[in-house]
Amino acid sequence: MELIRLVWRNLTARTTRSIFTWLGIAVATASMVLFLSFGEGLRQALAVEMGNMGPQIRVVAQGTDAFSPPLPELPPEMLEKIKYLAPELGISKVIPAVVMFRGGFDPSSSFLFYGLPEGADPRDFYPKAQVSAGRIDPHPDGAVVGSKKAELNHLQLGKLLRLSHDVKLKVVGVLKPASSMIDSFIFLPLKTLQKVLGTNNYGVFLINLKPGVKADEVAQKLEEAIPGIDAQSSSEALKYAEKAMRIGDLIRFGISLVALVVGGLLVANTVMMSVYERTREFGIMRAVGARRRFIFSLVLAEALFLALAGGAAGVLAGVIGSSVINVYTQHAVGLALSAVTPRLALFAMGIALGLGLLAGVLPARNASRIAVTEALGRI
Amino acid sequence: MLKAENLSKHYLQGGTEVVALEDFSYSFPAGATAIVGPSGSGKTTLLNLLAGFDVPSRGRVELAGERLDELNEDERAAVRLRHAGFVFQSWNLLPTLTALENVAFPLLLAGVARVQREERAQELLSRVGVAERAEHRPNQLSGGEQQRVAIARALALEPAVLFADEPTGNLDSASGRKVLDLLLAHAGDERRLVLVTHDLDVASHAQRILHLRDGRLIDIEKSG
Ligand SMILES: Nc1ncnc2c1ncn2[C@@H]1O[C@H](COP(=O)(O)OP(=O)(O)OP(=O)(O)O)[C@@H](O)[C@H]1O
Ligand SMILES: [Mg+2]
Numbered sequence: 001m002e003l004i005r006l007v008w009r010n011l012t013a014r015t016t017r018s019i020f021t022w023l024g025i026a027v028a029t030a031s032m033v034l035f036l037s038f039g040e041g042l043r044q045a046l047a048v049e050m051g052n053m054g055p056q057i058r059v060v061a062q063g064t065d066a067f068s069p070p071l072p073e074l075p076p077e078m079l080e081k082i083k084y085l086a087p088e089l090g091i092s093k094v095i096p097a098v099v100m101f102r103g104g105f106d107p108s109s110s111f112l113f114y115g116l117p118e119g120a121d122p123r124d125f126y127p128k129a130q131v132s133a134g135r136i137d138p139h140p141d142g143a144v145v146g147s148k149k150a151e152l153n154h155l156q157l158g159k160l161l162r163l164s165h166d167v168k169l170k171v172v173g174v175l176k177p178a179s180s181m182i183d184s185f186i187f188l189p190l191k192t193l194q195k196v197l198g199t200n201n202y203g204v205f206l207i208n209l210k211p212g213v214k215a216d217e218v219a220q221k222l223e224e225a226i227p228g229i230d231a232q233s234s235s236e237a238l239k240y241a242e243k244a245m246r247i248g249d250l251i252r253f254g255i256s257l258v259a260l261v262v263g264g265l266l267v268a269n270t271v272m273m274s275v276y277e278r279t280r281e282f283g284i285m286r287a288v289g290a291r292r293r294f295i296f297s298l299v300l301a302e303a304l305f306l307a308l309a310g311g312a313a314g315v316l317a318g319v320i321g322s323s324v325i326n327v328y329t330q331h332a333v334g335l336a337l338s339a340v341t342p343r344l345a346l347f348a349m350g351i352a353l354g355l356g357l358l359a360g361v362l363p364a365r366n367a368s369r370i371a372v373t374e375a376l377g378r379i
Numbered sequence: 380m381l382k383a384e385n386l387s388k389h390y391l392q393g394g395t396e397v398v399a400l401e402d403f404s405y406s407f408p409a410g411a412t413a414i415v416g417p418s419g420s421g422k423t424t425l426l427n428l429l430a431g432f433d434v435p436s437r438g439r440v441e442l443a444g445e446r447l448d449e450l451n452e453d454e455r456a457a458v459r460l461r462h463a464g465f466v467f468q469s470w471n472l473l474p475t476l477t478a479l480e481n482v483a484f485p486l487l488l489a490g491v492a493r494v495q496r497e498e499r500a501q502e503l504l505s506r507v508g509v510a511e512r513a514e515h516r517p518n519q520l521s522g523g524e525q526q527r528v529a530i531a532r533a534l535a536l537e538p539a540v541l542f543a544d545e546p547t548g549n550l551d552s553a554s555g556r557k558v559l560d561l562l563l564a565h566a567g568d569e570r571r572l573v574l575v576t577h578d579l580d581v582a583s584h585a586q587r588i589l590h591l592r593d594g595r596l597i598d599i600e601k602s603g
Contacts, residue, residue: 287459
């Protein structure tokens, strides 16, 4: 307690320097929190998404990577085969679909089309899906647009969508916001999309199971029975996504590490300068009767205090920054992509403290080691 | 109580040995003892050894029954805290603390609770005549006031020995006189004051004057 008072006195005696150091750590921590908050946000969004998703198994052609739209590489024979196996495996419904992606990075210029067969509609993707206008089934000749997509590209009922030079569709339904990926989808009749792509193949089979049937087991049996496919249960997909996200986390952490190192050097510099300037002070303390440990603790506490205060401010700034980002991503893709979870906040504080410790130990050691006579001699 | 036997301190400087103090033996009686000598004669070196700031190259020092030459840094610090007080020529005080906190500092190290600490510190400041300066920082105090605060701090744990190295060196004669009186007041039947000075006039107030030259004790003069 008394130590904290002494630390506080010293930091406030050199206000400008203390504030700059504090700011430096805050900025470093905030940038790390922000970087990592994307991973956390995605993870949360994904978990929610998977929980809400209709199909329990997705079948795509082998080699399709998980994060790009599947190409139409599944021939009709495969559909027959799955249908043939369905009763045996406990499959209740197979929805053959085609996916088409158009556009770029900007959410308003990219389009994700899903072609669904007759008898299927957006509810097979997202059971709670509802329309805010029009009808939910795109058949026989319409497009049902997700809420976000409708808003971004002004796709009201009756608007004409041009898919190719001879294929045009009218918007016949707009979905209610669902805080899900389907907010950005456009659903079309399967035949229409196949025509646009010039194929009779399918891109993906969405499979629902009878109650009590284990998705992982069915997925495995399907892969064994039908060569050339990848069958993924949603829990497996979640695991896969989690793995990919870990890599993303590592990369983001690597980037923020630069900021952290700079922050750490700042603390080290401040504490080192402060130690050098106060050599005489430490000499006096030792002369009066302070032990080496006392000096060591004093200097280390100063570094830790700076790191802790900076870290806390940084986490706070990160939370604010994250919610600002979310306002944007909510608007753009309908998802809160950034999240500062308690574990992220704790992690950031831990890193900040670790930095303080690292930056403080050496100066503290030096300060406590210097000979009393030498310390007293330096004014 | 305070005793030195065959105390020597040699420094190695650029390959040559500097003899700062050679074969100093003296048992300090109660009361005030002044140490005088020309610059470089070893006065500060002697004080550093007597107070346990430094260890001798040879010989023994005893302070309050403890053999300082046999103790390590932290053990010597503990002896200093309990049994010794210091006043240097200048820059005695911790600049970020108030006068009161400076005086309370040794009490803090000794583990005295806050309230008692501040009470005692205030009382000490009154004793040296700067009570109304309690909340001032050192840089808001005059040189004489700073020295008096330093004396108050040195007295905080009622040490057996008070060491002062040129305590009046930076002061005009009026405030120097006050500081000297405060220091001398501490020297008594049980207590010792070791006063290093250039100023023979200042030294003449002590009961004994030790004369150093080239690191050697060359004369012990009784006065007062
Ligand atoms: N750390 C050191 N390294 C090398 N030589 C030293 C050291 N400290 C003191 N000396 C030398 O020891 C001798 C005695 O020094 P000391 O400081 O004790 O003298 P002093 O009597 O206190 O002088 P002054 O009156 O100027 O304060 C001097 O020759 C000095 O140069
Ligand atoms: Mg000297």
